[in-house]
Every structure is written in C-alpha cells, then in structure tokens.
Amino acid sequence: MSGLVSVDEALSLLDTHGLAPPAEEIPIAEADGAVLAEDVVALVSRPPLPVSAMDGYAVRLEDVREAGRSLRVIGEAPAGLPFAGQVGPGQAVRIFTGGVLPGGSDHIIIQEEAKRDGEIVTFESGHDQARYVRAAGLDFKLGDHLLRAGTSLGAAELALVAAANHATVKVRRRLRVGLLANGNELKAPGSTLAPGEIINSNPVALSVLVRRWGGLPVDLGIADDSEADIRHHIAQADGIDLFLPIGGASVGDHDHMRSAFASEGFEAVFEKVAVKPGKPSWFSRRGHQRVMGLPGNPASALVCAHLFARPLITQRKGHETRPATLTRDLPENGPREAFLRAGVHLGPDGRLNVTPAANQDSSLISPFRSANGLLRRRPGAIPVKAGTPVEVMLIGPL
Numbered sequence: 001m002s003g004l005v006s007v008d009e010a011l012s013l014l015d016t017h018g019l020a021p022p023a024e025e026i027p028i029a030e031a032d033g034a035v036l037a038e039d040v041v042a043l044v045s046r047p048p049l050p051v052s053a054m055d056g057y058a059v060r061l062e063d064v065r066e067a068g069r070s071l072r073v074i075g076e077a078p079a080g081l082p083f084a085g086q087v088g089p090g091q092a093v094r095i096f097t098g099g100v101l102p103g104g105s106d107h108i109i110i111q112e113e114a115k116r117d118g119e120i121v122t123f124e125s126g127h128d129q130a131r132y133v134r135a136a137g138l139d140f141k142l143g144d145h146l147l148r149a150g151t152s153l154g155a156a157e158l159a160l161v162a163a164a165n166h167a168t169v170k171v172r173r174r175l176r177v178g179l180l181a182n183g184n185e186l187k188a189p190g191s192t193l194a195p196g197e198i199i200n201s202n203p204v205a206l207s208v209l210v211r212r213w214g215g216l217p218v219d220l221g222i223a224d225d226s227e228a229d230i231r232h233h234i235a236q237a238d239g240i241d242l243f244l245p246i247g248g249a250s251v252g253d254h255d256h257m258r259s260a261f262a263s264e265g266f267e268a269v270f271e272k273v274a275v276k277p278g279k280p281s282w283f284s285r286r287g288h289q290r291v292m293g294l295p296g297n298p299a300s301a302l303v304c305a306h307l308f309a310r311p312l313i314t315q316r317k318g319h320e321t322r323p324a325t326l327t328r329d330l331p332e333n334g335p336r337e338a339f340l341r342a343g344v345h346l347g348p349d350g351r352l353n354v355t356p357a358a359n360q361d362s363s364l365i366s367p368f369r370s371a372n373g374l375l376r377r378r379p380g381a382i383p384v385k386a387g388t389p390v391e392v393m394l395i396g397p398l
Contacts, residue, residue: 004272007337009308010283013269014292014308015317016287019241021173028161031153032133033214035315040147043165045137050101051131052077057092057114057121058105063321067126073119077102092121101133108132140164152214175313177210178240179203180220180233182248182257183296188222201365202246202294202301209305213313215242223248230260241289242312244305247296249280259290274379276336277362280306297362303339303374306395321376321391324352326384332380344373344392354392372396 006342023037039171052058058077063069071092079084079098087093087104095101095108107130115122140146146160153161153171161169179202186200187193200222207217220237223230230248237243248257262268266284273281277300282293294308311317324344342356356375357367376391384390 002304003270004274005270007273007275010270010275010281010308011311011318013283014311017269017283017290017292018315019175019288020315021175021241021314023167023170023193024173025170026383028113028158028167028169029139031095031158031161031169031171032155032296033211034153034169034174035214036147036149036151036153037170037172038149039145040161040164040166040169042140042142042144042146042264045142046139047134047136049082049136051079051134052095052097052099052101053134054108054110055096056108056110056132057123058083058087058095058099058102059092059107059109060089060105060159061107061130063090063128064107064109064127067124069126070120070122072388073116073121075102087290096180106130106133110363131244134379155207172315173217175241176218176239177215177309177313178218178220178237178243179206179210180230180237180243180245181222181298182225182230182245186222205298205302205359205365206294206305206309209302209310210313213310215313225256227256227263230256234260234264242309243289243291244294244309245291246294246301247291249282249295256259258284261293266291271306273308274336275304275307276334276338277360278307279336281308283308295362298365299341299360299362299367302368303341306374306393307339319393322352323389324354324373324375324386324392326375326390327353327355327386329386330356330384331385333377333379335379337379338377339374339393340377341367341371342373342375342392343370344394344398346398352392354390372398 071090074091075083075093077093077095077099078367083093083102087102093102111121181200181203185196185197189199210217220233223233245257248255261284266286269283271282272279276297279297281304284291294304340356340360342354344352344354347353354375373392373394
C-alpha cells in the first residue's frame with residue numbers, strides 16, 4: 001500500500017512491517033530499560049532455606065508455650081553462618097535477622113522478650129504459634145517464571161533477575177535510530193544565526209524520546225536541500241535499524257527526502273497520513289531497515305514521533321487511549337484525524353480531565369511544556385462543549 005492512509009491504517013502497516021532485531025545477552029548492570037527476549041526463570045529459591053525475620057532466639061515452640069520458661073543457649077546463627085547442630089528439648093540458639101533457622105527449631109522469640117544470663121535465656125511470656133520465620137521460597141521458588149518475554153526492565157525487575165541468580169539477561173537488541181535533519185536554514189544550537197536561519201531543535205527532543213522508548217539515537221547531522229547530499233548522509237550511516245528523517249517530505253521544490261531514500265533502494269509502504277498535524281509523515285523499508293519520515297515543523301515532528309515512531313521502537317502495537325472529560329469547548333474537526341496537545345490531570349473525583357492547548361500551530365514548541373497528552377479527534381467530529389467525554393493518549397506522567 002502507498003499514498004494517503006488513515007492513522008489506524010498507518011499503525012496497522014507499522015505493525016505488519018515492524019522491526020524484529022535479534023536478541024542479545026548482556027550483563028544485568030547494563031539492562032536498565034531493555035526489553036526481555038525470553039522468560040526469566042528462578043535459578044534458586046528465595047530464601048533458599050527458612051530464615052529468621054528478627055534478631056532473637058531460635059527455639060522449639062513446644063518448649064515455650066508456658067510463660068517463664070528458661071532454655072540453654074547452645075550456639076549462634078548469624079546471617080551467612082548457619083548453626084551446624086540441632087536444637088533439642090530445653091535448648092535455644094541465638095539468631096540474627098537473615099540467619100538460617102537451625103534444625104529442630106520452628107519459632108523465633110525476639111530479643112526484646114528475652115532475658116539472658118550467661119548461657120541461660122528466660123522468656124517471660126508464653127507462645128501459642130510459630131512466628132518470625134520466613135519459609136524457604138517465600139519470595140519465589142526454584143523454577144518459578146518471574147518475568148515474561150516482552151517485559152521492560154527497570155529497578156524492580158532487575159532486582160528480581162539478580163535475586164534469581166542471573167548475572168546476564170537475554171534482551172531484544174536496542175534499535176539504532178538515525179536522526180537525519182534536512183534544510184539549508186537549519187543550524188546547530190549555539191550558532192550565530194544569519195537572516196532566514198533557525199535552530200535545529202527537533203533532533204534534541206527526538207533523541208530524548210528515542211532513549212525513553214528504549215532505542216539508541218544516532219545523530220546523522222543536517223543534510224542540505226539536495227537529493228545528492230541526503231543520499232550521501234544515508235550512505236554514510238552505519239548500522240542503522242530505523243531512520244527518522246525530519247522534514248523535506250512535502251511537495252515543495254526543495255523537498256527531496258522521500259525521493260533520496262527511494263533512490264537508495266527504500267520501498268514506500270505509505271506516503272502520507274490523514275492526520276493533523278503531520279500529513280507528510282511517510283514510511284519505507286529496505287531489507288531489515290525501516291524509515292519513518294517525520295514532518296519538519298516541531299509540533300508535527302513530535303506528535304508524529306509519538307504516534308508512529310514509538311510503536312516501531314518499542315515494538316508494541318498501537319496506542320492506548322483513555323476516557324477524559326473536556327474542560328474547554330472545541331470547534332468541529334476537519335476531514336483529517338487530529339491529535340491536539342493537551343494537559344491531562346486527575347480531577348477531585350479521581351477521573352481524568354483534559355485541557356487542550358489554546359494554540360495548536362504546528363510550529364510551536366511551547367505548548368509541550370504543559371502537554372502530557374494528545375487529545376484524539378476523529379475526522380469530521382462535531383463541536384463539543386466542556387464536560388464532554390473525549391479520548392486522550394498519555395505522552396507523559398500525570
């Protein structure tokens with residue numbers, strides 16, 4: 001398929017022609033943000049043996065059911081140094097948090113309830129049930145499936161992987177994402193600008209998003225407004241899985257991005273999307289490589305990156321929208337599906353409220369400071385009043 005497609009058609013084509021890099025095994029210290037390529041199975045139980053949850057004394061419950069019982073202390077069991085013997089009738093072992101429960105014992109009396117005199121310890125209160133013992137496998141057991149393939153790894157997940165005795169983990173290889181800006185007027189941040197020149201800000205924001213989504217951004221520089229220079233940048237790019245060219249995709253005399261990639265052997269999957277902002281968004285493929293072309297206007301580039309680049313990088317299908325209540329009247333929508341930059345927050349009733357930015361001009365960056373969502377409006381949607389339920393897609397935390 002090529003030509004103009006709807007947003008849903010574009011997302012379906014992205015899923016059909018998505019990227020599937022091979023798995024790689026990496027140290028767990030390098031795995032933050034990576035996505036599991038296979039299940040993680042526990043290689044040990046945690047804890048591997050019953051252990052004490054408190055500092056105190058390991059005893060036999062039947063010896064301390066009555067108040068005032070005195071027992072003889074026959075040894076110690078600090079964490080990492082189990083007591084080698086058995087606890088018999090009338091005996092106790094001094095134990096510390098994490099210490100392995102000695103054989104023969106089944107109960108811990110905390111040290112605050114004990115009075116020690118030499119080798120004799122006395123317990124003033126009676127006990128009717130075993131307490132303060134963490135059973136073997138309380139957290140997880142040998143062979144348990146702790147994490148499933150497709151899970152994104154963060155602090156909690158990696159703690160599980162490490163505790164399960166894995167030094168490495170098999171993950172999806174991070175995609176190398178090449179950012180290629182295009183325009184004679186573009187200059188790097190910090191430049192002295194001549195009349196007509198502007199700062200090339202899009203790659204800065206897109207690099208942050210690519211990292212957040214689990215990719216490795218690669219700055220391919222700024223190509224001039226010529227097919228030859230764009231092709232030169234493409235040819236010089238090494239090991240790129242996904243190209244994100246920015247700009248040069250409209251129908252002007254100086255828009256050569258799509259034709260340059262076509263000349264380099266990339267086949268069009270779709271050429272435009274019926275979306276606002278971002279109609280010039282396009283998608284091509286060559287072998288194992290993909291190109292998700294983004295418009296040059298900042299709002300269009302960032303909105304369409306969330307819509308179309310994110311599912312390619314995360315390798316997750318589509319987007320989740322949530323119901324929210326509109327706080328500002330909206331006029332009717334045009335023939336293209338629209339995604340409005342908006343602030344989303346929880347109301348006093350615990351439901352989401354959404355406030356679209358007043359100015360949705362595609363050149364504006366400022367509205368993103370308060371925009372943590374995109375308000376989705378269907379083609380030809382009728383005018384709606386404040387208080388109307390609408391659809392929102394979160395692009396940042398509430």
